[in-house]
Amino acid sequence: MKVAFAFAVAIACCAVRGSPIEKTGHYIRVEGVNAVCQSANLHHGGTMDVDKLKALCDANEACLGFHSNGMLKKDTSIGCQSNDLNEDAALYLKRSESAEGTQLPVVPLPTSATMGTTAVTVVSDFVFATKTTSEAVRQFMATVSAEYWSLIITHRSDNNKTTTGLTGMNIIVDSTDMSLGMTTDESYQLSIPSSGAVTLTAATVFGARHGLETFSQLVHFDAESATYVIANTPIEVEDKPRFPHRGILLDTARHYHSLPVVKRFIRSLGHAKLNVFHWHIVDNQAFPLQLHTLPNLVKGAFSPQEIYTPEDVADIVAYAKLHGVRVIPEFDTPGHANSWCAGYPEICPSPTCTIPLNPATNRTFDVIGKLISECKGLFTDDYFHLGGDEVYTTCWSKSDSIRKWMAQKNFSIDDTYKYFIAVTHAMARRLGRKSIHWEEVFNHFGGSLDRDTIFQAWLSHETAAKIVAKGYQCILSNQDAWYLDHLKITWQQFYTNDPYMNITDPKQQQLMMGGEACMWSETVDDSDLFNTVWPRAAGAAERLWSPASVVSTDAFKPRLEGFRCLLNRRGIGAAAVDNKMPRSAPLKPGSCFYQ
Structure with missing residues (x-):
């Protein structure tokens, strides 16, 4: 066929933007020339014809570029490519035929x-x-x-x-x-x-x-x-990819993301050869997923219009597969579960002190078990994220019934936390799912948990080395480099963050599954999602796909600029590469390639 x-x-x-070999030579055009560059004259070309200037520059080994008003340059410092260049003319920087070039x-x-x-x-x-x-x-x-x-x-x-x-x-x-x-x-x-x-x-x-x-x-x-x-x-x-797990987390509980936007988000992952959509589908603020076996849980949604039906989920999973993307759902327990109480208040410690979920009643684990069982049919991936982070146990200590239950079992607060994780982990395993937990679970319990537990490191990069040293698999999402809601993190920081940092033992490296950039949605909804994610997430995408030797931010930048424009042409609203802050407006009128 x-x-x-x-x-x-x-x-x-x-002429191909981002390609080192353009129409008539190996030059990169940069808009504007600042005073530093103007003082670096080699000689006057006597012409304003760009092709003649290229020929003059090619004939002189000392010439590394030129200003299109006829001034040949030998200064190719980073200062000649900064955002404060004026708009009078263009600087053409000569490329060498090196590997980077x-x-x-x-x-x-x-x-x-x-x-x-x-x-x-x-x-x-x-x-x-x-x-x-x-x-x-x-x-x-x-x-x-x-x-x-x-x-x-x-x-x-x-x-x-x-x-x-x-x-x-x-x-x-x-x-x-x-x-x-x-x-x-x-x-x-x-x-x-x-x-x-x-x-x-x-x-x-x-x-x-x-x-x-x-x-x-x-x-x-x-x-x-x-x-x-x-x-x-x-x-x-x-x-071929360097790591098998390459993804982005999207939070749909702090703000609801509509179905067309979720699909466009998934499509954007495929353009960067990312293969995991980590769907942080519920949290304290909202439970937007409708389930047949637990119909009251969706009472925790922001509104009846802001929900995902089981049929919606099946459609998203199928759409993701068509784009080479796995969907891993997250239901963060026992903390981050305040929204569960709207539909099933009996699984929470009290009406006024609602989280973490109540470990002292079998009803809590009955609800979680039904949720995992139904979601097994909706989400086809082998992995299931059960959270486990930021478990603040004040409500357990305030509840008479929970304190009595802990005393009967001779449990401390930490014992209770570990018990909750162990029970939910076993539920997922019985249903054929491998469970992922956030870093705090490892920090609390170290090497005492089942060896098939997978940990996602987010508090610090150093924890990743400790996780694999203990023989556990790890996913890296350190907040100082791969958190997209941290708007001061630059694309350069996304690009230079490496999962193997401080991990040199080959056997331990094999336990590093890859990584995820995380898009927490406290200040993100459909209106600003894509220009917050892109183009910075492309730095993480290349780090997770390309060889470890590919590390130059200078070589990456022209390709990133081209990729940003490619995403825009494909309906993915990526922000300007040189913005001082993500999702801010472009600095001035001009080409997509020079923003």
Whole structure:
């Protein structure tokens, strides 16, 4: 079965933002020139023609760039690229042909890639064809290919059809297994020639999807000829993720996020090759999930309109899988559960002192058991997050019945906390789910919990090393680098935060599953979600996907700028890269690429 798409193109070359090799040379254009750069004159070129200035600069080894008013420069310091540049002219910085200078203009950066120097058009009747023995695989890839084609073709054109260039893509999927989980093979190989057919080979449909994402980021529209072009072919890509768990947490309890926005959020994860939607679906403020077996829990929602039905959840999970994203639900117990009391007050210590949930009544665990059981059918992933953080036990101490129950069991407050975690963990295990808990559970109980317990480190990066040293699996989400609600954290901090920091033992490194950026929604709703998440989260996405050796923020920045504009073209409202604070307005009128 083939999926064909038509559009009008003609042969042409184009300049690719973020690519080190542009239309006439290896230069990066930066808007404006400040006083520091103006004092670094090498010589006057005697011309204002950009192409002549490039030739003059190429002929002089001392020239590392030039100002387009004719002044050649040798100062390429970071000061020449800051936000306080004036708008009088442009600085063209000359790129070397170093490894950093030849990075593929893709986020996240692939494991390995080689490029040529030839620009090639994509023919009008470009055809996707999937080689597989499975009709389900074929249909999946047909749907994904159609989606990516709609993202690639960004402009209408009335040009005549083009028949020379890249004619189509042959997609080879080795496995018919379409399950998506922690061990899914997401690798792919992409071969883009200077003419003929592209070849995409992957072990699974999810690896093939990542390959299509890479391909889509390489295709650019050239306005002069109204063509779609890939620069620097032939291109060969070998790619696979560094970590299996790469995600973002989204909190839908502090503010409700509508279904279209949740889907768009999931789609945005796929564009960055993230594969986990950690759905922090309920918290103290709201319980927006409707359940058939526990119909009163949804009384804790903000309003009857701000809920997710079981059918909504099934739709979101299916949509996420189509985008290569797993959905891991979180029900944070015994703390962060005040909203549960609206529907089932008997599971809370008292009407006036409601959390943590009451451990002294079997009704509490009956409710949790029914919740996990029903959610097992809604959320298909093997993992289930049970929270366990910020358990402030004052209400336990104030309750006569809970104090009496603890005395009968000879439990301290900490014993009671541990008992609650152990019981809920065992419930999830009996139902075939692996449970994740926040860092505080490890900090309280160390190595005394079951070895299949997974911990998510958020208070400090140092805890991650302690967790794996004790033989437990870990997910990193340290708040000083990967908390998106912390608006002073820069994209550079997101980019340089590494899960293996302070973990050098290979066996312990194997216990590090990956990481998540966290979008807590106290000050975020549908109106400002995407420009708070993006583009900063792309720094974490590259850290979790790309090789450990890919660490240069300078090399990442032009690719990040291009990715930010790509997201905007795809309807994901990413903020300007150079904003002093996330989600603030752009500083001035101008191109998306220079904000």
